[in-house]
Amino acid sequence: MNKQIPILTPLRGFAALCVVFFHARLIFFVQWKDPVSEYTHFIENSYLWVDLFFVLSGFVMMHIYQQTFLQGISVVKWRHFMWLRFSRIYPLFLSTLLVLVLWESFKYFAAIGFYGGPLFEAWGVNGIPAFAGPFNSGDTLMANFLMLHAVVNLDLSWNISSWSLSVEWLCYMVFPLLIPMLSVRSRNSVWMPVVIIFIWAGINKNHGSLDVTGDLYAFIRGLCGFAMGAWLRNVVLSPVVKKCFDNDAALLSVFLMSLWLMHLPKEGSHNVYVALVFSLMVFIAAQQSERQTPVFKMMDNRVTRFLGDISYSVYLWHAVLLLVGVEVLNLIAPEALASWFTQTSWSAGMWGMAAFMAVTILISSLSYYGLERPAMKYLRKKFQTQRYEVSKAS
Numbered sequence: 310m311n312k313q314i315p316i317l318t319p320l321r322g323f324a325a326l327c328v329v330f331f332h333a334r335l336i337f338f339v340q341w342k343d344p345v346s347e348y349t350h351f352i353e354n355s356y357l358w359v360d361l362f363f364v365l366s367g368f369v370m371m372h373i374y375q376q377t378f379l380q381g382i383s384v385v386k387w388r389h390f391m392w393l394r395f396s397r398i399y400p401l402f403l404s405t406l407l408v409l410v411l412w413e414s415f416k417y418f419a420a421i422g423f424y425g426g427p428l429f430e431a432w433g434v435n436g437i438p439a440f441a442g443p444f445n446s447g448d449t450l451m452a453n454f455l456m457l458h459a460v461v462n463l464d465l466s467w468n469i470s471s472w473s474l475s476v477e478w479l480c481y482m483v484f485p486l487l488i489p490m491l492s493v494r495s496r497n498s499v500w501m502p503v504v505i506i507f508i509w510a511g512i513n514k515n516h517g518s519l520d521v522t523g524d525l526y527a528f529i530r531g532l533c534g535f536a537m538g539a540w541l542r543n544v545v546l547s548p549v550v551k552k553c554f555d556n557d558a559a560l561l562s563v564f565l566m567s568l569w570l571m572h573l574p575k576e577g578s579h580n581v582y583v584a585l586v587f588s589l590m591v592f593i594a595a596q597q598s599e600r601q602t603p604v605f606k607m608m609d610n611r612v613t614r615f616l617g618d619i620s621y622s623v624y625l626w627h628a629v630l631l632l633v634g635v636e637v638l639n640l641i642a643p644e645a646l647a648s649w650f651t652q653t654s655w656s657a658g659m660w661g662m663a664a665f666m667a668v669t670i671l672i673s674s675l676s677y678y679g680l681e682r683p684a685m686k687y688l689r690k691k692f693q694t695q696r697y698e699v700s701k702a703s
Contacts, residue, residue, distance in 0.1 A: 322616030331355035363534025400684035476531035557604035622673035
Protein backbone atom coordinates (compact mmCIF):
# COMPACT_ATOMS: atom_id res chain seq x y z
CA MET A 310 0.00 0.00 0.00
CA ASN A 311 1.48 3.36 -0.98
CA LYS A 312 -1.46 5.73 -1.09
CA GLN A 313 -0.41 9.09 0.29
CA ILE A 314 -2.17 10.17 3.46
CA PRO A 315 -3.41 13.78 3.55
CA ILE A 316 -1.93 16.20 6.09
CA LEU A 317 1.15 14.10 6.94
CA THR A 318 3.32 15.62 4.22
CA PRO A 319 2.43 19.21 5.23
CA LEU A 320 3.17 18.34 8.87
CA ARG A 321 6.66 17.28 7.86
CA GLY A 322 7.19 20.60 6.10
CA PHE A 323 6.03 22.62 9.10
CA ALA A 324 8.28 20.64 11.43
CA ALA A 325 11.31 21.13 9.17
CA LEU A 326 10.81 24.91 9.15
CA CYS A 327 10.61 24.92 12.95
CA VAL A 328 13.94 23.07 13.14
CA VAL A 329 15.42 25.77 10.89
CA PHE A 330 14.38 28.41 13.44
CA PHE A 331 15.84 26.31 16.25
CA HIS A 332 19.30 26.12 14.68
CA ALA A 333 19.33 29.60 13.15
CA ARG A 334 18.84 31.21 16.57
CA LEU A 335 22.29 29.93 17.59
CA ILE A 336 24.25 31.40 14.69
CA PHE A 337 22.72 34.22 12.64
CA PHE A 338 20.05 35.35 15.12
CA VAL A 339 21.72 34.85 18.48
CA GLN A 340 20.93 38.42 19.61
CA TRP A 341 17.21 37.59 19.59
CA LYS A 342 17.56 34.18 21.28
CA ASP A 343 16.97 35.34 24.86
CA PRO A 344 14.47 38.14 24.09
CA VAL A 345 12.25 35.71 22.16
CA SER A 346 12.39 33.14 24.97
CA GLU A 347 11.04 35.76 27.37
CA TYR A 348 7.78 35.64 25.41
CA THR A 349 7.66 32.04 24.25
CA HIS A 350 9.73 28.86 24.48
CA PHE A 351 8.43 27.63 21.12
CA ILE A 352 11.74 28.04 19.29
CA GLU A 353 13.81 26.81 22.27
CA ASN A 354 11.71 23.63 22.30
CA SER A 355 11.81 23.08 18.55
CA TYR A 356 14.32 20.24 18.81
CA LEU A 357 11.22 18.21 19.68
CA TRP A 358 9.94 18.44 16.11
CA VAL A 359 12.50 15.75 15.31
CA ASP A 360 10.44 13.39 17.46
CA LEU A 361 7.49 14.17 15.20
CA PHE A 362 9.69 13.08 12.27
CA PHE A 363 10.35 9.75 13.97
CA VAL A 364 6.65 9.13 14.65
CA LEU A 365 5.75 10.12 11.09
CA SER A 366 8.40 7.82 9.64
CA GLY A 367 7.22 4.84 11.67
CA PHE A 368 3.61 5.46 10.68
CA VAL A 369 4.41 5.83 6.98
CA MET A 370 6.78 2.86 6.86
CA MET A 371 4.12 0.68 8.46
CA HIS A 372 1.51 2.05 6.06
CA ILE A 373 3.60 1.16 3.01
CA TYR A 374 5.56 -1.97 3.93
CA GLN A 375 3.52 -3.86 6.52
CA GLN A 376 1.89 -6.29 4.12
CA THR A 377 5.18 -6.94 2.33
CA PHE A 378 6.94 -8.18 5.47
CA LEU A 379 3.92 -9.88 7.04
CA GLN A 380 4.09 -12.33 4.14
CA GLY A 381 7.56 -13.28 5.33
CA ILE A 382 10.96 -11.74 5.96
CA SER A 383 13.85 -12.73 3.76
CA VAL A 384 17.31 -11.37 2.97
CA VAL A 385 16.10 -10.43 -0.51
CA LYS A 386 13.14 -8.47 0.83
CA TRP A 387 15.24 -6.77 3.50
CA ARG A 388 17.92 -5.83 1.01
CA HIS A 389 15.33 -4.41 -1.40
CA PHE A 390 13.71 -2.40 1.38
CA MET A 391 17.06 -1.02 2.55
CA TRP A 392 18.03 -0.08 -1.00
CA LEU A 393 14.76 1.82 -1.40
CA ARG A 394 15.46 3.73 1.81
CA PHE A 395 19.13 4.22 0.88
CA SER A 396 18.18 5.68 -2.50
CA ARG A 397 15.81 8.04 -0.73
CA ILE A 398 18.09 9.46 1.94
CA TYR A 399 21.75 8.86 1.11
CA PRO A 400 22.36 10.90 -2.09
CA LEU A 401 21.25 14.18 -0.51
CA PHE A 402 22.96 13.41 2.77
CA LEU A 403 26.21 12.60 0.96
CA SER A 404 25.94 15.80 -1.09
CA THR A 405 25.63 18.03 1.96
CA LEU A 406 28.44 16.16 3.70
CA LEU A 407 30.74 16.59 0.70
CA VAL A 408 30.00 20.33 0.58
CA LEU A 409 31.04 20.61 4.21
CA VAL A 410 34.18 18.52 3.63
CA LEU A 411 35.18 20.64 0.62
CA TRP A 412 34.68 23.85 2.59
CA GLU A 413 36.64 22.45 5.51
CA SER A 414 39.43 21.47 3.12
CA PHE A 415 39.57 25.02 1.78
CA LYS A 416 39.81 26.30 5.35
CA TYR A 417 42.58 23.84 6.08
CA PHE A 418 44.78 24.98 3.19
CA ALA A 419 43.93 28.65 3.81
CA ALA A 420 44.60 28.29 7.55
CA ILE A 421 41.12 29.54 8.45
CA GLY A 422 39.70 28.56 11.83
CA PHE A 423 36.11 27.84 12.84
CA TYR A 424 33.70 30.75 13.20
CA GLY A 425 30.14 30.43 14.45
CA GLY A 426 29.25 33.90 15.63
CA PRO A 427 29.06 35.56 19.07
CA LEU A 428 27.56 32.58 20.90
CA PHE A 429 30.34 30.27 19.81
CA GLU A 430 32.82 33.00 20.71
CA ALA A 431 31.38 33.02 24.22
CA TRP A 432 31.73 29.25 24.33
CA GLY A 433 35.40 29.60 23.39
CA VAL A 434 35.32 27.51 20.20
CA ASN A 435 35.82 30.16 17.53
CA GLY A 436 39.23 29.81 15.94
CA ILE A 437 39.53 26.03 16.26
CA PRO A 438 41.57 24.76 13.27
CA ALA A 439 39.91 23.03 10.32
CA PHE A 440 39.09 19.34 10.82
CA ALA A 441 39.50 19.80 14.57
CA GLY A 442 35.92 20.69 15.49
CA PRO A 443 33.69 21.64 17.10
CA PHE A 444 31.53 19.88 14.48
CA ASN A 445 33.77 19.17 11.51
CA SER A 446 36.21 16.81 13.14
CA GLY A 447 38.26 14.47 10.97
CA ASP A 448 37.84 11.71 13.56
CA THR A 449 34.09 11.56 12.92
CA LEU A 450 34.18 11.65 9.14
CA MET A 451 34.11 7.88 8.49
CA ALA A 452 31.19 7.37 10.86
CA ASN A 453 29.33 10.10 8.97
CA PHE A 454 29.95 8.51 5.57
CA LEU A 455 28.53 5.26 7.00
CA MET A 456 25.59 7.15 8.59
CA LEU A 457 26.48 5.71 11.99
CA HIS A 458 27.61 8.97 13.56
CA ALA A 459 24.64 9.40 15.90
CA VAL A 460 25.43 6.23 17.84
CA VAL A 461 29.21 6.24 17.43
CA ASN A 462 29.72 9.86 18.49
CA LEU A 463 28.48 11.61 21.60
CA ASP A 464 28.46 15.05 20.00
CA LEU A 465 26.93 16.49 16.83
CA SER A 466 29.26 16.27 13.85
CA TRP A 467 29.44 17.75 10.33
CA ASN A 468 25.85 18.28 9.18
CA ILE A 469 24.41 18.86 12.63
CA SER A 470 20.88 17.97 11.51
CA SER A 471 21.89 14.58 10.19
CA TRP A 472 22.15 12.85 13.58
CA SER A 473 18.46 11.99 13.27
CA LEU A 474 19.07 10.64 9.78
CA SER A 475 21.67 8.28 11.22
CA VAL A 476 19.17 7.12 13.84
CA GLU A 477 16.44 6.66 11.24
CA TRP A 478 18.79 4.60 9.08
CA LEU A 479 19.30 2.23 12.02
CA CYS A 480 15.54 2.14 12.62
CA TYR A 481 15.07 1.05 9.00
CA MET A 482 17.49 -1.82 9.58
CA VAL A 483 15.46 -3.31 12.42
CA PHE A 484 11.99 -2.29 11.21
CA PRO A 485 11.23 -5.46 9.18
CA LEU A 486 12.08 -7.57 12.23
CA LEU A 487 9.68 -5.57 14.38
CA ILE A 488 6.69 -5.79 12.03
CA PRO A 489 5.27 -9.07 13.40
CA MET A 490 5.25 -7.60 16.91
CA LEU A 491 3.93 -4.23 15.75
CA SER A 492 1.19 -5.88 13.69
CA VAL A 493 -0.58 -7.43 16.66
CA ARG A 494 -4.05 -5.94 17.09
CA SER A 495 -3.75 -2.73 19.06
CA ARG A 496 -5.95 -3.97 21.92
CA ASN A 497 -3.56 -6.88 22.45
CA SER A 498 -0.43 -4.75 22.22
CA VAL A 499 -1.42 -1.80 24.37
CA TRP A 500 1.64 -2.55 26.46
CA MET A 501 3.85 -1.20 23.68
CA PRO A 502 2.93 2.51 23.90
CA VAL A 503 3.07 2.18 27.68
CA VAL A 504 6.66 0.89 27.48
CA ILE A 505 7.54 3.68 25.03
CA ILE A 506 6.16 6.32 27.39
CA PHE A 507 8.20 4.89 30.27
CA ILE A 508 11.34 4.95 28.13
CA TRP A 509 10.67 8.55 27.07
CA ALA A 510 10.17 9.43 30.74
CA GLY A 511 13.44 7.71 31.66
CA ILE A 512 15.40 9.62 29.02
CA ASN A 513 13.74 12.85 30.07
CA LYS A 514 14.59 12.25 33.74
CA ASN A 515 18.21 11.27 33.10
CA HIS A 516 18.98 14.03 30.60
CA GLY A 517 16.58 16.78 31.63
CA SER A 518 14.80 16.61 28.25
CA LEU A 519 14.48 14.43 25.17
CA ASP A 520 17.20 16.45 23.45
CA VAL A 521 19.61 13.52 23.17
CA THR A 522 21.49 13.49 19.87
CA GLY A 523 24.34 11.04 20.38
CA ASP A 524 25.22 7.59 21.73
CA LEU A 525 22.80 4.73 22.30
CA TYR A 526 20.23 7.03 23.89
CA ALA A 527 19.79 8.87 20.58
CA PHE A 528 18.92 5.59 18.88
CA ILE A 529 16.53 4.63 21.69
CA ARG A 530 14.86 8.03 21.42
CA GLY A 531 14.39 7.63 17.70
CA LEU A 532 13.28 4.00 17.87
CA CYS A 533 10.63 4.89 20.47
CA GLY A 534 9.09 7.50 18.18
CA PHE A 535 9.38 5.19 15.18
CA ALA A 536 7.74 2.30 17.03
CA MET A 537 4.99 4.57 18.37
CA GLY A 538 4.14 5.70 14.85
CA ALA A 539 4.19 2.13 13.51
CA TRP A 540 1.94 0.94 16.35
CA LEU A 541 -0.53 3.78 15.79
CA ARG A 542 -0.86 2.76 12.15
CA ASN A 543 -2.62 -0.42 13.28
CA VAL A 544 -5.07 1.21 15.67
CA VAL A 545 -8.47 0.47 14.17
CA LEU A 546 -11.38 2.79 14.92
CA SER A 547 -15.05 2.04 14.54
CA PRO A 548 -16.86 4.20 11.95
CA VAL A 549 -18.50 6.21 14.74
CA VAL A 550 -15.23 6.94 16.56
CA LYS A 551 -13.37 7.66 13.31
CA LYS A 552 -16.00 10.25 12.44
CA CYS A 553 -15.21 12.01 15.73
CA PHE A 554 -11.60 12.45 14.60
CA ASP A 555 -12.19 13.08 10.89
CA ASN A 556 -13.21 16.72 11.13
CA ASP A 557 -11.76 20.21 11.39
CA ALA A 558 -12.45 20.54 15.10
CA ALA A 559 -10.33 17.52 16.07
CA LEU A 560 -7.57 18.44 13.62
CA LEU A 561 -7.36 22.05 14.76
CA SER A 562 -7.59 21.12 18.44
CA VAL A 563 -4.65 18.73 18.42
CA PHE A 564 -2.58 21.13 16.31
CA LEU A 565 -3.24 24.03 18.69
CA MET A 566 -2.54 21.77 21.66
CA SER A 567 0.86 20.97 20.16
CA LEU A 568 1.64 24.65 19.62
CA TRP A 569 0.60 25.50 23.18
CA LEU A 570 2.80 22.81 24.69
CA MET A 571 5.73 23.97 22.56
CA HIS A 572 5.18 27.48 23.93
CA LEU A 573 5.64 26.32 27.52
CA PRO A 574 9.03 25.94 29.27
CA LYS A 575 10.52 22.45 29.44
CA GLU A 576 9.90 21.66 33.08
CA GLY A 577 9.34 18.21 34.55
CA SER A 578 7.79 15.83 32.03
CA HIS A 579 7.01 18.56 29.50
CA ASN A 580 8.96 16.87 26.68
CA VAL A 581 7.17 13.57 27.23
CA TYR A 582 3.79 15.30 26.98
CA VAL A 583 4.88 16.95 23.74
CA ALA A 584 5.99 13.61 22.27
CA LEU A 585 2.61 12.11 23.22
CA VAL A 586 0.63 14.96 21.69
CA PHE A 587 2.78 14.81 18.55
CA SER A 588 1.91 11.11 18.32
CA LEU A 589 -1.77 11.94 18.75
CA MET A 590 -1.48 14.64 16.09
CA VAL A 591 -0.02 12.17 13.59
CA PHE A 592 -2.79 9.69 14.38
CA ILE A 593 -5.59 12.24 14.05
CA ALA A 594 -4.04 13.73 10.90
CA ALA A 595 -3.97 10.25 9.36
CA GLN A 596 -7.72 9.85 9.96
CA GLN A 597 -8.57 12.86 7.81
CA SER A 598 -10.31 12.45 4.47
CA GLU A 599 -9.99 14.91 1.59
CA ARG A 600 -12.43 17.79 1.91
CA GLN A 601 -12.80 21.48 1.13
CA THR A 602 -13.27 22.73 4.69
CA PRO A 603 -11.33 25.79 5.97
CA VAL A 604 -9.00 24.10 8.47
CA PHE A 605 -8.22 21.18 6.18
CA LYS A 606 -7.39 23.44 3.24
CA MET A 607 -5.33 25.71 5.49
CA MET A 608 -3.18 22.76 6.52
CA ASP A 609 -3.22 20.76 3.29
CA ASN A 610 -2.86 22.86 0.17
CA ARG A 611 -0.47 23.37 -2.71
CA VAL A 612 1.95 25.47 -0.64
CA THR A 613 2.03 23.22 2.44
CA ARG A 614 2.39 20.09 0.32
CA PHE A 615 5.29 21.72 -1.54
CA LEU A 616 6.99 22.56 1.75
CA GLY A 617 6.44 18.97 2.82
CA ASP A 618 7.93 17.66 -0.41
CA ILE A 619 11.12 19.71 0.01
CA SER A 620 11.27 19.22 3.79
CA TYR A 621 14.13 16.71 3.62
CA SER A 622 16.21 19.15 1.59
CA VAL A 623 15.27 21.97 3.96
CA TYR A 624 16.27 19.84 6.93
CA LEU A 625 19.74 19.06 5.59
CA TRP A 626 20.64 22.19 3.60
CA HIS A 627 19.73 24.75 6.25
CA ALA A 628 22.50 23.44 8.52
CA VAL A 629 25.02 23.75 5.68
CA LEU A 630 23.86 27.28 4.92
CA LEU A 631 24.25 28.22 8.57
CA LEU A 632 27.65 26.64 9.20
CA VAL A 633 29.25 27.57 5.89
CA GLY A 634 27.32 30.80 5.39
CA VAL A 635 28.46 32.49 8.59
CA GLU A 636 32.08 31.57 7.89
CA VAL A 637 31.91 32.83 4.30
CA LEU A 638 30.40 36.13 5.43
CA ASN A 639 33.01 36.45 8.17
CA LEU A 640 35.70 35.93 5.52
CA ILE A 641 34.43 38.31 2.81
CA ALA A 642 32.45 40.88 4.81
CA PRO A 643 33.49 40.75 8.49
CA GLU A 644 32.48 44.36 9.20
CA ALA A 645 28.99 43.86 7.77
CA LEU A 646 28.56 40.65 9.74
CA ALA A 647 29.76 42.31 12.95
CA SER A 648 27.30 45.13 12.32
CA TRP A 649 24.50 42.60 11.83
CA PHE A 650 25.16 41.08 15.24
CA THR A 651 24.63 44.52 16.83
CA GLN A 652 21.11 44.72 15.40
CA THR A 653 18.45 44.14 18.03
CA SER A 654 15.23 45.52 16.55
CA TRP A 655 12.41 43.07 16.00
CA SER A 656 11.93 44.25 12.42
CA ALA A 657 15.57 43.52 11.58
CA GLY A 658 15.25 40.06 13.08
CA MET A 659 12.06 39.25 11.17
CA TRP A 660 13.41 40.53 7.85
CA GLY A 661 16.66 38.67 8.42
CA MET A 662 14.87 35.43 9.25
CA ALA A 663 12.58 35.86 6.24
CA ALA A 664 15.62 36.34 4.00
CA PHE A 665 17.40 33.27 5.41
CA MET A 666 14.23 31.19 5.09
CA ALA A 667 13.79 32.33 1.48
CA VAL A 668 17.36 31.32 0.62
CA THR A 669 16.89 27.98 2.37
CA ILE A 670 13.65 27.25 0.50
CA LEU A 671 15.22 28.29 -2.82
CA ILE A 672 18.27 26.06 -2.37
CA SER A 673 16.10 23.23 -1.09
CA SER A 674 13.76 23.50 -4.08
CA LEU A 675 16.67 23.33 -6.51
CA SER A 676 18.07 20.41 -4.55
CA TYR A 677 14.75 18.54 -4.50
CA TYR A 678 14.09 18.80 -8.22
CA GLY A 679 17.71 18.72 -9.40
CA LEU A 680 19.31 16.22 -7.03
CA GLU A 681 17.08 14.50 -4.51
CA ARG A 682 14.39 13.11 -6.84
CA PRO A 683 16.62 12.39 -9.87
CA ALA A 684 19.19 10.55 -7.73
CA MET A 685 16.49 8.46 -6.08
CA LYS A 686 14.90 7.55 -9.41
CA TYR A 687 18.27 6.69 -10.94
CA LEU A 688 19.34 4.42 -8.08
CA ARG A 689 15.99 2.65 -7.93
CA LYS A 690 15.95 2.13 -11.68
CA LYS A 691 19.50 0.79 -11.54
CA PHE A 692 18.53 -1.66 -8.79
CA GLN A 693 15.53 -2.87 -10.79
CA THR A 694 17.76 -3.36 -13.85
CA GLN A 695 20.26 -5.39 -11.83
CA ARG A 696 17.46 -7.55 -10.37
CA TYR A 697 16.17 -8.21 -13.88
CA GLU A 698 19.63 -9.16 -15.17
CA VAL A 699 20.23 -11.52 -12.25
CA SER A 700 16.84 -13.24 -12.68
CA LYS A 701 17.44 -13.50 -16.44
CA ALA A 702 20.86 -15.04 -15.93
CA SER A 703 19.50 -17.58 -13.48
